[in-house]
Amino acid sequence: MPPIPYGRQHITEEDIQAVTEALRSDFLTQGPRVIEFEEKFAAYVGARYAVAVSNGTAALHLCTLALHVQPGQRVITSPITFVASANCVRYCGGEVHFADIDPTTALIDLKAVRTLLEAHPQGYFHGLIPVDFAGLPVDMEEARRLADEFDLWIIEDACHAPGGFFTDSQNQRQQCGNGQFADLAIFSFHPVKHIATGEGGMVTTNREDLYQELLKLRTHGITKDPAQMQRHDGGWYMEMQELGYNYRMPDMLCALGISQLRHADEGLARRQQLAARYDAAFADLPGVRPLAAAAGHAYHLYVIQIEDRKGLYDFLREQQIYAQVHYIPVHTMPYYQELGWKTGDFPRAEQYYAHCLSIPMFPSLTDEQQDYVVACIRKFLS
Template identity: 55%
Template sequence: MDKIVPFIPYGKQNITDEDIQAVVDVLKSDLLTQGPKIQEFERAFADYVGAKYAVAVNNATAGLHLSSKALGVKINDRVIVTPITFAASANCIRYCGGNVIFCDIDKHSYLLDTGLLREKLNSSPPNTYQGIVAVDFAGYPINLEELKSIADDYGLWILEDACHALGGYFIDSKGETQHCGNGKFADIAVFSFHPVKHITTGEGGMITTNNDLLYEKICLYRTHGITRTPTIMCEKGAWYNEMIDLGYNYRLTDFQAALGISQLKRAKVSLLHRRRIAQKYDQAFKSIKGIIIPHVADGYYHAYHLYVILVEDRRGMYDFLRKNNIFTQVHYIPLHWMPYYRNINNADGLLPTSEAYYQYCLSLPMFPTLTNDEQDLVIQKILEFLR
């Protein structure tokens, strides 16, 4: 009788009894939403990444949208975005009526190529662009110190999409540790709590910033543009509130926040597990012809939301592993190839490094509860395919 091969996804959540109890406690409480757990989660998260403020939202897409609105993106603004990312990184600009201009990636890090970025800015008239959406792709932090220097030269804001990079950091020119989302160089950062991310609330996200004005705007827009702040209302009274701008209902619930608090308590341990898994993949594949493992430069602490390899016969390996119940994934189809963005003056050959990357990229199973036996099987089957 054939041995049953376990189903191994590319990513999955880890829910403990402590997580469940934290949620149950809130479900038994008086407040399921807009209660004390939201602020508790926000404070704990801000402390974790080293930011002044954190604002919980119902998902990271909402967080990116609120951030774009708070930054003042308006109709016909031009914002530079990397094409190797999830669609929300660019869509948030379109929600506000702005135009997305893609800039190619670095062939080693797969992050926004700062050299090409500067060339694009140098070759354009002043004030052509208003901002940059920078993505910490796969958990590899982009050097925001360098990016901030470029942005300041051209009067641009920076929105850091840190959805992949909770716990990641780089060492700056002064030898100081700069955690993703700490607000030192980027104006705003956004994190995701989707089940495959470092911590989960089911769906959910967090916005971080050190800017007082941006924080106030984000809080306002998160709840319909309605305020209860006495100093800016026309009338006073415990019942009274005023809608002073057009906002949205992008709130997180208290029971989700309770899950987030519980998950955050073991975020560092989970990150160490991810790095251990990455190191094992590195050792297995670093000398294997036909595989390129992730590049990590000195001074960077990769958070490994994804472990992406490049392999020549990507489709063949993907299908072979799938037949063996190992479900890898491709991250991502270049955004400028998506039909929506193709119709906005984007064509093949526009971003050659991103297009070449897409032909070969494959994300291997990467999650803290991946067992040694499961990872051994993944490695074994990849080597078997290459042979």
């Protein structure tokens, strides 16, 4: 059997044709496909506005810039996430604080967030970055209650969860990134994500002020809108009004994103089908503990916890199954330890890390391949 990665892109002939058409068009960047992708993605997640950017990290950075994070301001996030969720605060000179996770979900524990907030004076913290880890949504309604009580903004890191949802207190479905509770939300289009464009990202929001700010910040802080300019010398004129960045997404990648978006629900359904098959396979297998399931789980990852994680990781590689670990706790990284964090600060996150393993999960994974993965795990445990 060919090697099986933990995740991979699924590119169709339709995707290739869409990119080819973009390459033959008049625009390779800053053209109509960017706007089309933004509008269709906003509609997909149920948000008013979307801004396409060069990658998920750029999306996070632009969010912290748009929210005017200042040196010394304190922002809370999860230790179980990719480092970009924390680094975006550092880019602005802010201080990153962490709250431990719920061990059944690996999501940030909002009760731990409350405990942290209550241990400090009002105004000590400025923002919260919850992460929809592995595709399981954070209860953003509860996060919003905390944010309102303690005067925080929220960036929802929904990179793992396009198409995911949770059910709110009114029994209403709330899509990840729909802007109902978070000020801003971000997504990634890395090849292993639900929608793959190679590189690329998106910011969604319901706030027009933040939307307008993001449009400027992703293009050097420049505007060409006469209504926003201090003067207007002619059709060529533009103004750089603040220090921005070149975080644009080109048209050919947006063309791929538009095409991928057409099949997003199909891919999500297959991920959920694969997860159900894993759940059934592991239900009677002692020693394997999957993370908690939920109706609105988007299953970017399927994570199990196992006592001898390294042993299983090495064994699966010998069988050409390339599992992965998500994630090394951010506070244990040398950079963050130099800032004062240390091993032992967040024991539930560290316990999770010691035993977690992401096994293959992607829409083109066949039943035969999945059965082989399960058989190898059973063989290792026996």
